[in-house]
Amino acid sequence: MKLGINIGYSGSRIDLPIDLIRYAESLGYDSVWTAEAYGSDAVTPLAYIAALTTRIRLGTAVMQIPARTPAMTAMTMSTLDALSGGRVMVGLGLSGPQVVEGWHGVPYGKPAVRMREYVQILRKIWARDEPVTFDGEEYQLPYRGPGATGLGKPLKSILHGRQLPIYLATMGPVNIRATAELADGWLPIWFSPRRMPMFRPHLEEGFRRAGNGKSWKDFDIAAGCTVAIGDDVGALLAAQKPFLALYIGGMGAREKNFHNEMAVKYGYGDAAKRIQELYLAGRKREAEEAVPDELADEMSLVGPVARIRERFRDWEDAGVTTLLVQSRDPEALKLMAELTGASRGATV
Template identity: 55%
Template structure:
């Protein structure tokens, strides 16, 4: 059980020219936030904004939440991570994830099957590259090195640049129990998208059973300070409408699956059916308020302070808050979480 929570700021996707969060990141650093995180899907990449913010800060850690493994070979991700880690003085937290079949096969043009085996192999290669103990080879099914074909003259190579750190902290974005167990086995932390703090042990207890005290469960949490709880919950429900309804195929939606495992399977099925039928307002209205409230921190300061106790009693060790974008709200959240 966690009592002292670490605090980070999750900025999500970089979307447009005006979305330069440098001032927000600098404010978060000054206020004592431990990390800032950026994401990617099929728009902006996760690394470039971190390089931008890293050049304008000096202490705050820089996390990808998450970099998609099908977007790059293991060697390309290892090189990018090593370079960014060097340039920022060892501040990178590398979060990776398998994404879903729609994005992997529809956007990256790569096969989705066997995501756990692919992830394991990917991590093994990156760590071999960073350690520079010998030229890198791999006999796995998904990323064999050297490539067994082509010109037939590929050779094992060793990273030219010596990494600043041979062990860059590695996180897995994971939702299914087996994938969470993999994170506990091979990674330094887990990046869950939706967490219901009262239910996390019931849902993932066996998956997390072998993790040690340094394993970081860094939960992404929508955090909205407002006297209008109804409006705040509606903001959370808008996000859930998209993820449950539209971020995945009807036959395979990992976000809908996790909502089902929280005890809302019938609601998730209804939300997805309404969304895919184009009835998005009805999908929004079908999201239970207690689901939106359970996975977020919404309301006046005292309400959030009270709800934070549920997170402190859970296995979660870091809160990556999504929502605060000005100094007042960043300071208020800092005071609530860090005391």
């Protein structure tokens, strides 16, 4: 199992943990991942990190698909890949209607179709076989829709790059199948190793649809996991609950919240409903308290070292191939490097 460090997106001020990232690199960590919501973007921090590191790979978890045209994503990430010495991985996600239409000002449209077409266009751009044309439901190259001049010209990238690894952050069966079919890796959202039997059939069906002999050996499952060392397990779980309450309760509309739906699928339907009711009523503290310990626990590794060591086996057995550690604690990073064997490549 490889290790990554997931630093997410910024709050009101940019605060990149550069020393921690360098420490992770020295411990043998394979990758560092950034994110975006509706504040800081995911790519600019990676460019800064690239300049201050030498080996660690650079991933987005995720770039929002509706925020950029496929061509802009291809250009941006190929440029960063060239400047960083070939270290880039492209993690993409669909986001949700509130952000897509409320922040980016574009229609939510058909998200499953959009994701498929987006990946197909990226592959065509990076292949540089010919000037790119594409006639899809969500994307047309050249564009021929309302307001078009008719002067659009098929183009081929000036920059000679490579086929960058594509990772997709998906939750529902249709998009999980598409991830296994189209992408090089999966960024599962709210991953619990206990729930892998729920996802495995969809991934295997996606491999079959790829039609090229694709299998588990060709695919990276890069799962996020909060890691925290301490004797008070309850307190460590409680520290995760504000983030869980935000997503289950408020990251989406009452009628359409994918994170809430995932909690329901995991068997926490009553709690998910209560969290959302409280959060949308402005009772955030009560919403946090309504998050079950069991839910936070099955998606994390917290507690004394012995407990973490024992429960880490579940993540290995589930088939996770890259563990994206979510922690700002150097001791937690060191422990995971020891457990996975990443420390054998350490330079400290």
